[in-house]
Amino acid sequence: AQSVTQLDSHVSVSEGTPVLLRCNYSSSYSPSLFWYVQHPNKGLQLLLKYTSAATLVKGINGFEAEFKKSETSFHLTKPSAHMSDAAEYFCVVSDRSNDMRFGAGTRLTVKP
Amino acid sequence: DTAVSQTPKYLVTQMGNDKSIKCEQNLGHDTMYWYKQDSKKFLKIMFSYNNKELIINETVPNRFSPKSPDKAHLNLHINSLELGDSAVYFCASSEAGGSTDTQYFGPGTRLTVL
Numbered sequence: 203a204q205s206v207t208q209l210d211s212h213v214s215v216s217e218g219t220p221v222l223l224r225c226n227y228s229s230s231y232s233p234s235l236f237w238y239v240q241h242p243n244k245g246l247q248l249l250l251k252y253t254s255a256a257t258l259v260k261g262i263n264g265f266e267a268e269f270k271k272s273e274t275s276f277h278l279t280k281p282s283a284h285m286s287d288a289a290e291y292f293c294v295v296s297d298r299s300n301d302m303r304f305g306a307g308t309r310l311t312v313k314p
Numbered sequence: 315d316t317a318v319s320q321t322p323k324y325l326v327t328q329m330g331n332d333k334s335i336k337c338e339q340n341l342g343h344d345t346m347y348w349y350k351q352d353s354k355k356f357l358k359i360m361f362s363y364n365n366k367e368l369i370i371n372e373t374v375p376n377r378f379s380p381k382s383p384d385k386a387h388l389n390l391h392i393n394s395l396e397l398g399d400s401a402v403y404f405c406a407s408s409e410a411g412g413s414t415d416t417q418y419f420g421p422g423t424r425l426t427v428l
Contacts, residue, residue, distance in 0.1 A: 245419035
């Protein structure tokens, strides 16, 4: 069965410093992996996705993630945090049609 | 233009009542979903429909009944509401439901059961 674990429930960084949100997955097949962002009282928006092409995936707003099969990881990074990045981030795995499994979410706080 | 819309945005009701949440997508997608997000932000899929046919029905009480009159709409009807049904419900759609497809989410409906 597919599943995903987000290793930190809360990450706090200062504005202008790097962001690292960690995600490990479990899948019996070749999975697709996604990162979604949810701003307060909003729906979810796709940041980026990996679908078996390039292992380093670039997304919107300067975010990127690297698929590492040997480590079963798909960590999300950004070189320099902005105040507007404060939100809830979800790592998602999908290895079969019509089924996505969400991680528990990581709340990112950005301090001025 | 809103790609995936839900109504109402907020719903406050008493225990035991029956309520519906509506969802519409104008993306021409074949697959639609309902998710429940609890107070700890955990998102769990409830149902998946592909071209009006039920594909996934997770372990959800049968008080929850999805209805898809056409592939652009997936409504959620809830009977005999309970306190534990309080949550944010998200509708989503994707092109064909494939594992690589991006899902597009609605803004959510915050349901509060008193």
